[in-house]
Amino acid sequence: MLALVFQRWPVEFFRYVGEATLLLMEALRWLLHPRAWRWGRIALQLERIGWGSFPVVAAISLTIGMAVAFQTAYQMQKFSFSTQIYTASFSTLMIFREIGPVLTALIVAGRAGAAITAELGAMKITQQIDALRAMAANPVRVLVVPRLLALVIGLPLLTVFADVLGVLGSFLVGVTQLGIGPRLYGEMALALLAFKDLWTGLFKALVFAVLIAVVSCYQGFRTEGGAEGVGRSTTWAVVVMFLLIIAADSFFTAIFYFTGQ
Numbered sequence: 001m002l003a004l005v006f007q008r009w010p011v012e013f014f015r016y017v018g019e020a021t022l023l024l025m026e027a028l029r030w031l032l033h034p035r036a037w038r039w040g041r042i043a044l045q046l047e048r049i050g051w052g053s054f055p056v057v058a059a060i061s062l063t064i065g066m067a068v069a070f071q072t073a074y075q076m077q078k079f080s081f082s083t084q085i086y087t088a089s090f091s092t093l094m095i096f097r098e099i100g101p102v103l104t105a106l107i108v109a110g111r112a113g114a115a116i117t118a119e120l121g122a123m124k125i126t127q128q129i130d131a132l133r134a135m136a137a138n139p140v141r142v143l144v145v146p147r148l149l150a151l152v153i154g155l156p157l158l159t160v161f162a163d164v165l166g167v168l169g170s171f172l173v174g175v176t177q178l179g180i181g182p183r184l185y186g187e188m189a190l191a192l193l194a195f196k197d198l199w200t201g202l203f204k205a206l207v208f209a210v211l212i213a214v215v216s217c218y219q220g221f222r223t224e225g226g227a228e229g230v231g232r233s234t235t236w237a238v239v240v241m242f243l244l245i246i247a248a249d250s251f252f253t254a255i256f257y258f259t260g261q
Helices: 002-031 039-079 081-125 128-134 139-176 182-191 195-221 226-257
Strands: none
Touching: 002 139, 002 195, 039 081, 039 139, 081 128, 081 139, 081 182, 081 195, 081 226, 128 139, 139 182, 139 195, 195 226
């Protein structure tokens, strides 16, 4: 039994990757077609994905920014009390490079990505997707493209808000708990921050958006087995999205900050 599992998983892995890639290629092909740009549907999905996730992203980013500042200050204190002023620099770098994009993507994947899979999975088992095909409406154009565009627009915007709120949380800790003046904190926060840190974070957010859209929609389309199948597909979608987000983040961090150094 165990040998059979190890024999099948490579086949299933490459099948999963191949079919998900084909879904992405078809969605990108439809983006070139003017009929796919239904702004009403895109706005609806953007409201659900972006605005619906904003309160959670805001609350978590603010508190994580505060926690990062406390932890950074604690480590700086081991070297010298005067090094606490570098809390602003290192906290801002961590937030813009890693914490903002990755944390926001994980929140959106767990909230909006799971909802997309559940919604499309329910449509699959109730044969609504088959009904679209019967009416000569392409499911990728109608269902995937608006969600892909909404994620590509919404996730980078949410990442910007997460970065700002994370830095705000760090700023509050630095000013109220560490005794760093507001002006000095601002100067130190910008001291090490470069334009590269801004655009790499947004580039990661864009890649994460595509991964979330493709995986959530693909899992929804391949759902079978009734209500239990919807739950199973949703669980697998979240697991795969989390793994891909972390793997993609590690890959691009190595590419942007260590290759050619």
